[in-house]
Structure formats: structure tokens, C-alpha cells
Amino acid sequence: MCVCVCVCVLGVGGGAIWYLSSIQNIISHTTEMASQSQGIQQLLQAEKRAAEKVADARKRKARRLKQAKEEAQMEVEQYRREREQEFQSKQQAAMGSQGNLSAEVEQATRRQVQGMQSSQQRNRERVLAQLLGMVCDVRPQVHPNYQIAV
Secondary structure, eight states: OOOOOOOOOOSSSHHHHHHHHHHHHHHHHHHHHHHHHHHHHHHHHHHHHHHHHHHHHHHHHHHHHHHHHHHHHHHHHHHHHHHHHHHHHHHHHHHHHHHHHHHHHHHHHHHHHHHHHHHHHHHHHHHHHHHHHHHHSOOOOOOTTOOOOO
């Protein structure tokens, strides 16, 4: 900053003191203004540094949040895989026992069907003879619940 002062001195004595006093006032104002300007510059620089620190803190916070989110997502995926594996093993155990159970039921059913077929083969002739005898040998009788109306 450049300050130019032009002073015209008319006379000697009190005017010179006044002149020195005026110059000292001007210099003090100039120094004060320079210090105020310097203070303003310092404040602006401090504000800029503070803004940079805040921006850096926000970036770090965003990075930490993103990292925490990714870690949480990985934990959720791990937990889901563990639960899925546990479910699959339980389902396999249940289906395995049901598979064995269904095989046992199927085998028992086959044995019963074979038993019925062999029983049918053994008793076929006797049952047919009994049915033909009942159909061909008719004996008319009055049913015991029938009452003759008088």
C-alpha cells in the first residue's frame, strides 16, 4: 500500500510541530490500516484453512461411512450364507430321513400288495365257487323283519 502526503508549510514554529504530529497521525493510521488489512488477510487465510479442514473432515467421514457400509454389507452376506448353509443342512437331514422313511413306506406297501396278490391267487377259486353258489342256488325266504298285515 502506498500513501502519498503533500504538505505545504507556511511559517516556522508551531506549524512544524503540527506538521510532525499530522505525519505521525497519518503514519499511525496507515500502520493501523495496514495491520487491519493484514489482520483481515490473516482472518481470510484462517477461514480458508478452516474450510479446508471441514471439507477434509467431511471427506474422511464419507469414506468412513462408505467403509462401514461395505463392512456391514459383507457381514450381512456372511451371516446370510451361514444361515442358508445351516438351512440346507437341516433340510438335507430332514429330507434324507424322509427319503429313508418314504423308501421304507414304499417297501412296506409293496410287501402288502404282494401279500394281497398271493392271497387273491390262493382264495380265488374258493371265493368264485361261493359267489356262484349264492347266485345260482336261490332259496326264497321271508325276511324276519317282514310282518304280515292282518
